[in-house]
Amino acid sequence: MFKLAERIKQLPPYLFKEIDQKKKEIAAKGVDIIDLGIGDPDLPTPPKIVEAMVQAVRDPANHHYPSYSGMDDFKTAIAKWYEDRFSVKLDPETEVIALIGAKEGIAHIALAFINPGDLALIPAPAYPVYNSGTLFAGGRPYLLPLLKENNYLPDLASIPEEATRTAKMIWLNYPNNPTAAVADRDFFEAVVKFAHKYQIIVCHDLTYSEIAFDEYKPMSLLEINGARDIGIEFHSLSKSFNMTGWRIGFAVGSREAIKGLGSIKSNIDSGLFQAIQVAGIEALKANKENILEIKKTYARRRDIMVKGLRDSGFKVNPPRATFYLWVPVPNSYTSVNLATRLLQEAGVVVTPGNGFGYPGEGYIRLALTKDESRLLEATERIKSIGL
Ligand SMILES: *Cc1c(COP(=O)(O)O)cnc(C)c1O
Secondary structure, three states: OOOOOHHHHOOOOOOOHHHHHHHHHHHHOOOOOEEOOOOOOOOOOOHHHHHHHHHHHHOHHHOOOOOOOOOHHHHHHHHHHHHHHHOOOOOOOOOEEEEOOHHHHHHHHHHHHOOOOOEEEEEEOOOOHHHHHHHHOOOEEEEEEOOHHHOOOOOHHHOOHHHHHHEEEEEEOOOOOOOOOOOOHHHHHHHHHHHHHHOOEEEEEOOOOOOEOOOOOOOOHHHOOOHHHHEEEEEEOOOOOOOOOOOOEEEEEOHHHHHHHHHHHHOOOOOOOHHHHHHHHHHHHOHHHHHHHHHHHHHHHHHHHHHHHHHOOOOOOOOOEOOEEEEEOOOOOOHHHHHHHHHHHHOEEOEEHHHHOHHHOOEEEEEOOOOHHHHHHHHHHHHHHOO
């Protein structure tokens, strides 16, 4: 009876329908499924963070509408964390905003800067929300393929002049979901130069800043000279502190970008429940011990899975960051074929890489979000079907 708006019709088709359906059928048969499909940590939120929330919930002072941009104490804790972690000094008043999860800010920022018809430069494969946020604002995504031969970094020099001149935004995400690639200082310097030259806002999704291994420490775009004028960085507490269900994140950087995002948000949501922000302050304070434990856990899982997959003939390198493995499929398979076979014959759920955009064809993504014994079991089952 009702016609959906064009903006919804523009969204790319949902590619996992078939696999979701098969997953249901197989689960209904009583098969013990090992789901490595979703990037949602299996571990609980650290108890100290939970306790901070419980106490804050009891305090009636927290029962009111919060400030839409975030509590002063939360914004100050974010600025302090940024200084400790990246040596970047931020003004909590003008360069920090609280988000209802990183996804919320990522989806909304296009509404502040994209006019109908404007271009946004968006990597592919990528987290799908850069694309949908752009489409909802009436913008046009210009895709930047992330290829293995470029270490999954966009090739800025290959973007046609026409696109660079009209683009309003560029999206980046390092450490990267789904490829697990990382970016170094040289790359970020090139990005800042590019953004200044063409007056483009750099939106950097730094959701995985804390999930890194072997002494590797991901950097902030804002460490680069000149980045604060053109860059905004999105953070999430979801992955760093096992808090996906809580919905808390933040954005920092360019005053103009933060102000623009704030104008949109103040007309759409009314901020973040204060008790959750109190828990967020505790998370950022207790950062070091919690993070160390979480990182060690993922590193052990990564090593088990990489070894197991190599034993089955897959070519996979241990990633330096994120809890994903981005695995090339053997020659005769497509992403979906292989994912289907792993599900039907091994009861292992993986994500077909093309679901993140066409250059992801030829890969599957595995999330290390199950414990070591389950991962070991998954590798044994995969080995036993013989690919
Ligand atoms: C998980 C994820 C997000 C969303 O984080 P929330 O804070 O839970 O909304 C954003 N970007 C990437 C790349 C992610 O993997």
